[in-house]
Amino acid sequence: xxxxxxxxxxxxxxxxxxxxxxxxxxxxxxxxxxxxxxxxxxxxxxxxxxxxxxxxxxxxxxxxxxxxxxxxxxxxxxxxxxxxxxxxxxxxxxxxxxxxxxxxxxxxxxxxxxxxxxxxxxxxxxxxxxxxxxxxxxxxxxxxxxxxxxxxxxxx
Numbered sequence: 001x002x003x004x005x006x007x008x009x010x011x012x013x014x015x016x017x018x019x020x021x022x023x024x025x026x027x028x029x030x031x032x033x034x035x036x037x038x039x040x041x042x043x044x045x046x047x048x049x050x051x052x053x054x055x056x057x058x059x060x061x062x063x064x065x066x067x068x069x070x071x072x073x074x075x076x077x078x079x080x081x082x083x084x085x086x087x088x089x090x091x092x093x094x095x096x097x098x099x100x101x102x103x104x105x106x107x108x109x110x111x112x113x114x115x116x117x118x119x120x121x122x123x124x125x126x127x128x129x130x131x132x133x134x135x136x137x138x139x140x141x142x143x144x145x146x147x148x149x150x151x152x153x154x155x156x
Contacts, residue, residue, distance in 0.1 A: 011086035016056040021049045023130070029062075029122060031106035039064065041104055043119065045126050048081075053134050055090050057081035058127060062119050064104070073119065090131040097124045 024046040033039045041064045048057035059077050062070070080093055101117040108116060112129050116122040 013082065013085045014050075014056075014087075015085060016048050016050060020051075020056070023047050023049070025126065027122065027126070028109040029104055029106055029116070029119070030108075031104040039104065041065075043108075043122060045123055047127070047130055055127065055131060055134075056084055058084075058123065060119070060123055062104075065119075076120065090127055094124045094128045094131075097121070098128070 024044055027043045027045065029041045029043050031039050031041070041062060043063070044061040046059045046061075047055055048059075050056045057077075058080055060073055062073060065073070083093065084090065097120050099117050100120045102120075104119060105117050105121070107114055108122060110126075113122065113125040116125060
C-alpha cells in the first residue's frame with residue numbers, strides 16, 4: 001500500500017527591502033583558451049543583504065561570454081536569489097554547486113579561492129566566504145554581549 005503524502009506547504013518569499021546594503025566584488029578569472037593563450041575575464045559579484053546581514057540575493061556579471069551563457073548565468077542568479085528569499089540556506093546552494101566544471105575555469109586573484117572549476121564554482125565559493133565572515137561576526141558579537149552582561153552582573 002502506498003503512503004499518501006500531502007503536498008508541501010508553499011514557501012513564503014521574504015523579499016529584500018527596496019533599499020538594501022549590497023557588496024560588489026571585482027575578481028579576475030584567468031583561464032586557458034583553446035590555443036593555449038591566457039584569457040583574462042573580469043567577474044563582478046554583487047550580493048544583496050537583509051537588514052540583519054543575511055544574504056538575500058546574488059548577481060554576477062562575467063565578461064567575455066556570449067549572450068546565451070549570460071542569460072543562463074542571469075537565470076541561475078535569479079533562481080538562487082529566490083531560493084535564498086524563500087529560506088534556502090546559503091550552505092545548501094554552496095554544497096549543490098561547488099565544483100561544477102565547465103569553461104571558463106582557472107585561477108583568480110582572490111587569495112581565498114585561487115583555483116575555480118567554473119564561473120558557478122567561483123560564485124558559490126565567494127558566497128561561502130561571505131557567509132563564513134558573517135557567521136564569525138555574529139559569534140564575536142554574541143560573545144561580546146555575554147561578556148558585557150556578565151561584567152554588569154546581568155547573567156547569574
